[in-house]
Amino acid sequence: MITDVPGVLVGHHERVGDGWATGTTVVLVPEGAVGAVDQRGGAPGTRETNLLEPENLVQRVNAVCLSGGSAYGLAAADGVMRWLAERNLGFPVGTQPHEVVPIVPAAVLFDLPRSEWGNRPDASFGYAACDAASSGSVPQGTVGAGAGAAVGSLKGGIGTASEVVGEYTVGALAAVNAAGEAVDLTTGRAYAADHGDFGVTWPSRPADLPSRRTDLNTTIGVVAVDAALSKAEARRIAVAAQDGLARAVRPAHSMFDGDTVFALATGARELPEASGPFGAAARPAALDTLCAAAARVFARAMVHGLLAATTAGGVPAYRDVWPEAFGQPPG
Numbered sequence: 001m002i003t004d005v006p007g008v009l010v011g012h013h014e015r016v017g018d019g020w021a022t023g024t025t026v027v028l029v030p031e032g033a034v035g036a037v038d039q040r041g042g043a044p045g046t047r048e049t050n051l052l053e054p055e056n057l058v059q060r061v062n063a064v065c066l067s068g069g070s071a072y073g074l075a076a077a078d079g080v081m082r083w084l085a086e087r088n089l090g091f092p093v094g095t096q097p098h099e100v101v102p103i104v105p106a107a108v109l110f111d112l113p114r115s116e117w118g119n120r121p122d123a124s125f126g127y128a129a130c131d132a133a134s135s136g137s138v139p140q141g142t143v144g145a146g147a148g149a150a151v152g153s154l155k156g157g158i159g160t161a162s163e164v165v166g167e168y169t170v171g172a173l174a175a176v177n178a179a180g181e182a183v184d185l186t187t188g189r190a191y192a193a194d195h196g197d198f199g200v201t202w203p204s205r206p207a208d209l210p211s212r213r214t215d216l217n218t219t220i221g222v223v224a225v226d227a228a229l230s231k232a233e234a235r236r237i238a239v240a241a242q243d244g245l246a247r248a249v250r251p252a253h254s255m256f257d258g259d260t261v262f263a264l265a266t267g268a269r270e271l272p273e274a275s276g277p278f279g280a281a282a283r284p285a286a287l288d289t290l291c292a293a294a295a296r297v298f299a300r301a302m303v304h305g306l307l308a309a310t311t312a313g314g315v316p317a318y319r320d321v322w323p324e325a326f327g328q329p330p331g
Helices: 070-085 123-131 231-248 282-308
Strands: 009-017 020-039 060-067 106-108 158-165 168-175 220-228 260-270
Touching: 009 123, 020 070, 020 123, 020 168, 020 220, 020 231, 060 070, 060 123, 060 220, 060 260, 070 106, 070 123, 158 282, 168 231, 168 282, 220 231, 220 282, 231 260, 231 282
Parallel strands: 060 106, 220 260
Antiparallel strands: 009 020, 020 060, 020 260, 158 168, 168 220
C-alpha cells in the first residue's frame, strides 16, 4: 500500500446510494514532500500543477487531493487546504506560525453520470477525507475518489500497491476511471495480471454484459517514494508511473482521458552520489530502478482497484461479472 512509505497518510470520503456515487481521496504528507506531476490525455482536470514544474519556486507539497465530480470536484481541495491551515501546515508566507499557504495539487475524474445531477464533492469532502486519513491499511474499491469510477465496461475504484527496491519503498494509489478496458473481455483476464499475485483465479470465458459508452473518464493517482529527490527527478517517477497505467488499460491516454499522476518524494533516504572514475551514473541508475518500480506498482494498484470495486452507479463490478475468479459460482 502507498502508506508503506513512511510519512504518507491516506483518507477517503464518499457518498454512495440515494442518488450519489462519488467521493474524494486525500494523500497527506504532514512533514511535506517534494512534488511532481505528469499529465497525459486530452481531457485533464487539475489544480496547482504548474507550481510542480521544476523551475518554479515551491519545492514541497502538503497533500494531493484526488476527487470525483469532474471540474466541480476541484472544490474538494479547498477543504484540504482548510484542514491543513488549521494545523499551521503549508508554505510560510509570514512571521507567525499560522501564516502559511497549504500546497495542495489536485486532479479530478469524470463520474457525473453515476450520481444525480448536482451531487458532487465539495470542500466538505476534502476536509472529511483529511479527518479520516491514517498511515494504516487503505480501504480499496468503491471508496473515496473511486466511488463513482468506471473503467471501460466495468466498475473502477481505488487501488493501492507497494514494493521494496533495495533500501527504498515505492508505493502507488490509483483511482481507476479509464475510457479503455482493464480486462480482456473475451477471457476475463486483467491486462496487467502478470504484474503480481492478486489472489484470484483468472477466468477464461467472455463477459456477459452490455457495452458501456465512455465519453469522458480519467485515471488519477499518486506514486510515493522515501528517497530524497529533486523536483525533476520526482517527475521521472510520475512519468514512469504513466507507463504502468498504459500496461493496465487499453487504450490509454486517449482524447477522452486526462490521466494525471503525481509523485511525492519524502526524502528519508538519499540516492547514491557519483564516486570513482566509473561512478558518474550511480545516481541516475538508482533513479532508473525506482522508476521501473513505479511503473510496476501503479499497474498493480490499478488491478487492485478493479478487483476490489463493487457495483455502484449502475456499472457492474468485475466480481459480479466473473464471480468464479473469487471462488464463487458463475451466474
